[in-house]
Amino acid sequence: MQTAVIGGPKSGRAIILPTDADELTRWRRRHPAYTYWCGTQLGGCGNELSDRLYRDKVCHFAHRPHTSCHRTATGAASADHLFIKDDLAAWAGRNRLKWRAVARDLGSGPGDAVDFRVGTTRRQHVRFQFSRLAHAEWQRASRWLSGEAVTLDWVFGPGTAQTETMEELYDAYGYLLRFRFETHGAVRRIRLRAEDPRRSTDWVPLDACAMTPEGLRIPGVEPRRRSGAGPAAGASAGRGGERTPASREEQVRAVREALLNAARFRTRPTWEALAKTAGRDLLRLSDPDRVGLLIAVERTGDGEGSPLLSAVIRTGENEPPAYLGNVMTAVGCGTPASAAVLKRWCQRETDRAFAVYGVPSRTPPPRLPLTPDGQLAQQHSAEPMPQTIVHVQGGPVPQTPRRKPESQRAGVPLLRDTEIRHALRDARQRRGPRPRYAAALMARAEEALTRLPEPQRSQLVAEMATTRRWLDSRPDTPARKPRKSRRGKKASDAKKAATAKQPDRKRKTQRAKKARNSLQGARPLPGFGKAGPKKRPK
Numbered sequence: 190m191q192t193a194v195i196g197g198p199k200s201g202r203a204i205i206l207p208t209d210a211d212e213l214t215r216w217r218r219r220h221p222a223y224t225y226w227c228g229t230q231l232g233g234c235g236n237e238l239s240d241r242l243y244r245d246k247v248c249h250f251a252h253r254p255h256t257s258c259h260r261t262a263t264g265a266a267s268a269d270h271l272f273i274k275d276d277l278a279a280w281a282g283r284n285r286l287k288w289r290a291v292a293r294d295l296g297s298g299p300g301d302a303v304d305f306r307v308g309t310t311r312r313q314h315v316r317f318q319f320s321r322l323a324h325a326e327w328q329r330a331s332r333w334l335s336g337e338a339v340t341l342d343w344v345f346g347p348g349t350a351q352t353e354t355m356e357e358l359y360d361a362y363g364y365l366l367r368f369r370f371e372t373h374g375a376v377r378r379i380r381l382r383a384e385d386p387r388r389s390t391d392w393v394p395l396d397a398c399a400m401t402p403e404g405l406r407i408p409g410v411e412p413r414r415r416s417g418a419g420p421a422a423g424a425s426a427g428r429g430g431e432r433t434p435a436s437r438e439e440q441v442r443a444v445r446e447a448l449l450n451a452a453r454f455r456t457r458p459t460w461e462a463l464a465k466t467a468g469r470d471l472l473r474l475s476d477p478d479r480v481g482l483l484i485a486v487e488r489t490g491d492g493e494g495s496p497l498l499s500a501v502i503r504t505g506e507n508e509p510p511a512y513l514g515n516v517m518t519a520v521g522c523g524t525p526a527s528a529a530v531l532k533r534w535c536q537r538e539t540d541r542a543f544a545v546y547g548v549p550s551r552t553p554p555p556r557l558p559l560t561p562d563g564q565l566a567q568q569h570s571a572e573p574m575p576q577t578i579v580h581v582q583g584g585p586v587p588q589t590p591r592r593k594p595e596s597q598r599a600g601v602p603l604l605r606d607t608e609i610r611h612a613l614r615d616a617r618q619r620r621g622p623r624p625r626y627a628a629a630l631m632a633r634a635e636e637a638l639t640r641l642p643e644p645q646r647s648q649l650v651a652e653m654a655t656t657r658r659w660l661d662s663r664p665d666t667p668a669r670k671p672r673k674s675r676r677g678k679k680a681s682d683a684k685k686a687a688t689a690k691q692p693d694r695k696r697k698t699q700r701a702k703k704a705r706n707s708l709q710g711a712r713p714l715p716g717f718g719k720a721g722p723k724k725r726p727k
């Protein structure tokens with residue numbers, strides 16, 4: 190047999206014996222005082238075991254001669270129900286949970302299942318199922334367990350769930366939670382993931398998971414509300430009302446909660462996924478109704494400057510739904526002029542939401558400001574470029590526009606359209622190479638004219654006219670590009686040198702490239718992979 194407990198027959202300290210002779214030799218040297226037992230918590234006889242070292246076969250534990258033992262589970266996985274308690278204890282401790290874990294004998298041994306309970310009043314329950322469970326048994330257990338808990342999560346070991354059970358869980362929640370164990374030296378550690386018929390998340394340690402008011406959450410899956418048609422809901426009918434269409438207030442709260450959860454796990458749900466967790470009645474909403482609901486969600490938010498949660502919603506094609514533009518407008522974030530602007534704005538806002546609500550949280554990058562005409566406002570070149578912040582591991586990094594407008598290539602500061610009029614006036618009064626600068630500004634102003642609304646547009650036209658007269662009167666005015674020239678004015682000579690030094694521009698281009706590259710990587714799951722603090726002595 191491969192597993193035993195250390196210290197006494199009733200001990201819960203499990204060990205998996207190193208199978209390799211050299212490893213076992215080192216193990217013995219490190220732990221000369223350990224005694225090994227065919228523990229009762231393993232379904233064993235309670236007698237002492239010896240650790241047999243073999244060079245020609247796998248090392249194992251063995252009873253003393255003439256011992257009669259009826260222990261059935263003796264393989265590498267036979268102490269996993271004890272190892273899981275170590276993992277749960279460490280995880281619950283780090284998360285300050287009030288908890289209790291109890292192993293259940295469902296008929297085949299003490300390791301058939303482990304029930305993990307959290308909380309005192311609002312109790313939450315996670316059932317780790319180690320042995321195969323008939324569908325009818327599962328239904329019965331679900332009814333019973335959910336009767337005494339506000340949330341119930343089933344986590345199944347390999348091969349323990351029947352097909353009907355899996356189908357019922359997919360249907361209710363969209364996925365099924367699984368666990369498996371990995372051997373790390375003389376102990377085993379649990380890993381969890383969510384599976385559905387088409388795909389699975391990565392295996393993650395408990396530390397990557399969270400106990401939320403809706404139950405156990407694994408990164409990479411949409412959280413779900415327990416109130417659906419889920420099997421666990423049957424026993425909670427006493428709480429009532431949840432299957433009838435939710436009130437507006439409840440809808441708003443549920444959607445907000447679902448969006449917050451998505452942000453916490455750095456995932457972007459589709460509307461359909463949201464409906465799965467926040468109420469299936471959402472599926473019946475038309476786009477305008479969705480907008481109305483999302484506006485209400487945003488208005489219950491944390492106020493000015495907090496991330497627009499709706500921005501995390503995506504379509505099946507990973508685009509922001511077009512109606513999000515209406516939500517933005519309604520809550521005062523501006524009106525994006527194009528799908529591309531909407532997409533970039535939402536990417537940044539999603540990133541901000543992930544930063545603020547993710548666990549652990551981070552300092553969010555600034556919101557992308559929109560110009561009155563719905564373009565992304567250019568950041569002033571003197572400001573530190575937020576695009577260089579690549580700590581945003583949870584989401585895409587905003588990009589600078591693929592093709593830079595002409596005027597930016599001429600050394601003009603990145604101005605908002607509304608700032609150009611004043612910049613033109615200043616340019617006529619400033620020292621240095623005024624005409625060159627002013628000419629570049631003029632090109633920028635012409636671009637802005639196509640976007641500015643009235644009355645700003647007329648004001649800018651007037652300012653441009655003044656500047657044009659001023660430029661024309663100057664001998665050092667640089668040549669204008671013929672294409673841009675409206676009056677066919679002959680260029681004044683020699684000043685092709687409108688190409689001032691442009692260190693700024695070069696640097697920005699590089700940054701833009703870097704930012705774009707960082708989009709290529711897949712989104713990593715939030716921090717895990719660290720071993721717990723101290724494991725128990727081995």
Ligand SMILES: [Zn+2]
Pocket residue numbers: 227233234235236252257258259260
């Ligand atoms: Zn035994």
